[in-house]
Amino acid sequence: MSISLEEAEKMSHAAKTKAKEIGVAMNIAIVDEGANLKAFHRMDNAWLGSVDISIKKAKTARYFDMNSGEIGKLSQPGQPLYNIEHSNGGLITFPGGVVLKNSDGHIVGAIGVSGGSVEQDHEVASAGAAAL
Amino acid sequence: MSISLEEAEKMSHAAKTKAKEIGVAMNIAIVDEGANLKAFHRMDNAWLGSVDISIKKAKTARYFDMNSGEIGKLSQPGQPLYNIEHSNGGLITFPGGVVLKNSDGHIVGAIGVSGGSVEQDHEVASAGAAAL
Amino acid sequence: MSISLEEAEKMSHAAKTKAKEIGVAMNIAIVDEGANLKAFHRMDNAWLGSVDISIKKAKTARYFDMNSGEIGKLSQPGQPLYNIEHSNGGLITFPGGVVLKNSDGHIVGAIGVSGGSVEQDHEVASAGAAAL
Amino acid sequence: MSISLEEAEKMSHAAKTKAKEIGVAMNIAIVDEGANLKAFHRMDNAWLGSVDISIKKAKTARYFDMNSGEIGKLSQPGQPLYNIEHSNGGLITFPGGVVLKNSDGHIVGAIGVSGGSVEQDHEVASAGAAAL
Numbered sequence: 001m002s003i004s005l006e007e008a009e010k011m012s013h014a015a016k017t018k019a020k021e022i023g024v025a026m027n028i029a030i031v032d033e034g035a036n037l038k039a040f041h042r043m044d045n046a047w048l049g050s051v052d053i054s055i056k057k058a059k060t061a062r063y064f065d066m067n068s069g070e071i072g073k074l075s076q077p078g079q080p081l082y083n084i085e086h087s088n089g090g091l092i093t094f095p096g097g098v099v100l101k102n103s104d105g106h107i108v109g110a111i112g113v114s115g116g117s118v119e120q121d122h123e124v125a126s127a128g129a130a131a132l
Numbered sequence: 133m134s135i136s137l138e139e140a141e142k143m144s145h146a147a148k149t150k151a152k153e154i155g156v157a158m159n160i161a162i163v164d165e166g167a168n169l170k171a172f173h174r175m176d177n178a179w180l181g182s183v184d185i186s187i188k189k190a191k192t193a194r195y196f197d198m199n200s201g202e203i204g205k206l207s208q209p210g211q212p213l214y215n216i217e218h219s220n221g222g223l224i225t226f227p228g229g230v231v232l233k234n235s236d237g238h239i240v241g242a243i244g245v246s247g248g249s250v251e252q253d254h255e256v257a258s259a260g261a262a263a264l
Numbered sequence: 265m266s267i268s269l270e271e272a273e274k275m276s277h278a279a280k281t282k283a284k285e286i287g288v289a290m291n292i293a294i295v296d297e298g299a300n301l302k303a304f305h306r307m308d309n310a311w312l313g314s315v316d317i318s319i320k321k322a323k324t325a326r327y328f329d330m331n332s333g334e335i336g337k338l339s340q341p342g343q344p345l346y347n348i349e350h351s352n353g354g355l356i357t358f359p360g361g362v363v364l365k366n367s368d369g370h371i372v373g374a375i376g377v378s379g380g381s382v383e384q385d386h387e388v389a390s391a392g393a394a395a396l
Numbered sequence: 397m398s399i400s401l402e403e404a405e406k407m408s409h410a411a412k413t414k415a416k417e418i419g420v421a422m423n424i425a426i427v428d429e430g431a432n433l434k435a436f437h438r439m440d441n442a443w444l445g446s447v448d449i450s451i452k453k454a455k456t457a458r459y460f461d462m463n464s465g466e467i468g469k470l471s472q473p474g475q476p477l478y479n480i481e482h483s484n485g486g487l488i489t490f491p492g493g494v495v496l497k498n499s500d501g502h503i504v505g506a507i508g509v510s511g512g513s514v515e516q517d518h519e520v521a522s523a524g525a526a527a528l
Contacts, residue, residue: 004176034298035444037183040172044136051169063445077473080514086486088448180299181327184352209341222350250344268440301447304436308400315433 002032003100003109007132008039011100011111015128019043019115026115026124027054030100033108035062043115050114056090057097057125058112063088065107068097069122096121098129108132134165135232135241139264143232143243144173147260151175151247158247158256159186162232165240167194175247182246188222189229189244189257195220197239200229201254228253230261240264266297267364267373271396275364275375276305279392283307283379290379290388291318294364297372299326307379314378320354321361321376321385327352329371332361333386360385362393372396398428399496399505403528404435407496407507411524415439415511422511422520423450426496429504431458439511446510452486453493453508453521459484461503464493465518492517494525504528 008030019026025046030039037058042051060068072093074081085091095118100109113125135143140162151158157178162171169190174183192200204225206213217223227250232241245257272294283290289310294303301322306315324332336357338345349355359382364373377389399407404426415422421442426435433454438447456464468489470477481487491514496505509521 005173009173032298034180034296034300036174036180036298037172038174040169041137041141042168042170048166048168060445064443081490082468082472083479083481083489084449086481087452087488088445091445179328181324181352181355185348188351204346208346215347217347217350224351225347226345269437273437298444300438300444301436302438304433305401305405306432306434312430312432 002034003030003038003132005038011128011131012039012041014131015111015113015124016041016043018124018127022116022120022123024116024120024124026113026121027051028124028128029054029058029112031058031062031109033062035059038109046115053092053114054096054112056092056112057114058110059088060091060093061097061099061110061112062107063091065099067095067099067122068093068112069095069118094118096125098122098125100129100132102132135162135170135264137170140171143260143263144171146263147243147245147256148173148175150256150259154248154252154255156248156252156256158245158253159183160256160260161186161190161244163190163194163241167191170241178247185224185246186228186244188224189246190242191220191244192223192225193229193231193242193244194239195223197231199227199231200225200244201227201250226250228257230254230257232261232264234264267294267302267396269302272303275392275395276303278395279375279377279388280305280307282388282391286380286384286387288380288384288388290377290385291315292388292392293318293322293376295322295326295373297326299323302373310379317356317378318360318376320356321378322374323352323376324355324357325361325363325374325376326371327355329363331359331363331386332357332376333359333382358382360389362386362389364393364396366396398430399426399434399528401434407524407527408435408437410527411507411509411520412437412439414520414523418512418516418519420512420516420520422509422517423447424520424524425450425454425508426524427454427458427505431455434505442511449488449510450492450508452488453510454506455484455508456487456489457493457495457506457508458503459487461495463491463495464489464508465491465514490514492521494518494521496525496528498528
């Protein structure tokens with residue numbers, strides 16, 4: 001079972017609420033089990049370049065079933081996955097992509113957030129994921 | 133002035149309501165004045181291939197400030213804009229992309245819908261645009 | 265539930281058997297519910313250009329939940345979906361892509377075949393799909 | 397002489413057997429002498445992002461007639477082939493791509509594996525290559 005649009009909107013709403021709370025305008029993307037885009041929202045005045053980054057963060061997390069920042073640790077120069085970003089039409093491997101798990105612990109998609117510092121992006125994505 | 137996320141969500145909601153009314157699952161994309169994605173929603177069971185098509189319809193409409201189907205009339209074999217679809221990373225020139233005008237008649241973005249027949253797509257996009 | 269690799273291999277085998285029966289070397293691709301590649305086989309001496317075509321046919325069928333040739337009827341000059349092939353990184357809209365349905369009639373993926381005439385491609389893809 | 401589909405399937409089977417033995421779900425791709433895809437299998441629950449990576453590893457190995465990890469040593473910052481990954485539509489230069497040699501020691505293709513740690517990927521690819 002993949003996520004429904006209703007669930008995606010609930011998560012987007014929770015992410016937006018957190019973004020407003022910390023005072024940063026964010027781009028928020030959600031992909032389903034097949035890594036296909038389900039919902040996207042760009043908050044007013046959020047970075048234009050983060051449209052693509054938020055979508056790529058969500059896809060990256062679902063592609064490898066781990067948060068995007070975990071992959072980034074492994075893709076540094078000298079690390080095992082150096083330059084993995086060249087695959088799949090472009091990955092984003094810094095924090096802000098978080099896997100979505102249903103109540104059974106099964107991964108059903110991912111959320112990607114971009115617009116602030118990577119710590120803020122991760123915090124907002126996590127708030128969205130927690131609403132599932 | 134470009135559209136706000138609140139306005140985009142209001143239009144998406146109106147489009148979804150129309151889509152449910154006619155019984156077709158749709159992909160709904162909204163771009164702003166700069167032709168950059170503002171909001172996207174894929175209704176449950178809507179075609180996966182229409183994610184990209186709905187976004188391209190919205191961009192196509194804003195790129196040329198006319199509904200996507202108008203461009204399609206001009207891009208047929210022998211017509212003035214034959215194969216314009218090769219530009220801009222791919223255009224979609226059949227109906228379903230509708231320009232968004234504010235109360236002054238100024239174009240502030242576009243909405244693209246894909247998931248049904250082109251007549252249904254245009255009807256749902258128009259319902260969304262009318263909510264601005 | 266998406267298709268398993270075991271099911272994909274059973275379908276590929278059925279397609280290959282049919283291809284040998286009609287004496288044409290084929291490329292055979294299978295995608296799952298999320299339109300992601302599950303299995304691919306290129307028979308000896310099959311066209312190199314058909315690697316990409318068979319994969320695109322399978323994706324096209326799953327993207328729109330209809331056999332690829334049905335879309336091709338609608339994408340001709342003057343028809344409603346003219347030049348839809350410019351979306352999704354490239355579609356192939358002539359016959360040879362066939363949707364895969366499970367015993368409940370639910371679409372769980374698609375098979376794409378390329379290497380012969382479009383009639384032969386469709387015949388081989390259908391033989392593969394029938395083995396699910 | 398390039399590899400036959402029968403040989404490719406034999407190697408895929410050997411790779412899958414090794415993958416099951418070590419308990420990791422893998423994507424397995426095989427390219428022929430011309431670096432064109434010959435066979436691909438995604439094991440159930442294997443990473444979606446590894447479809448592209450396994451294919452790119454196989455192509456990378458055959459493009460330069462050396463295992464993918466060897467190129468990765470040379471593509472680090474300050475090394476002779478820094479950022480070679482930008483060529484050929486994207487390379488993957490960490491371990492998991494292994495050249496295929498026939499009984500005469502002639503390179504006839506490559507196998508690429510992705511889904512676990514790079515050590516596991518290389519181990520599974522090597523098991524596949526050994527079956528030729």
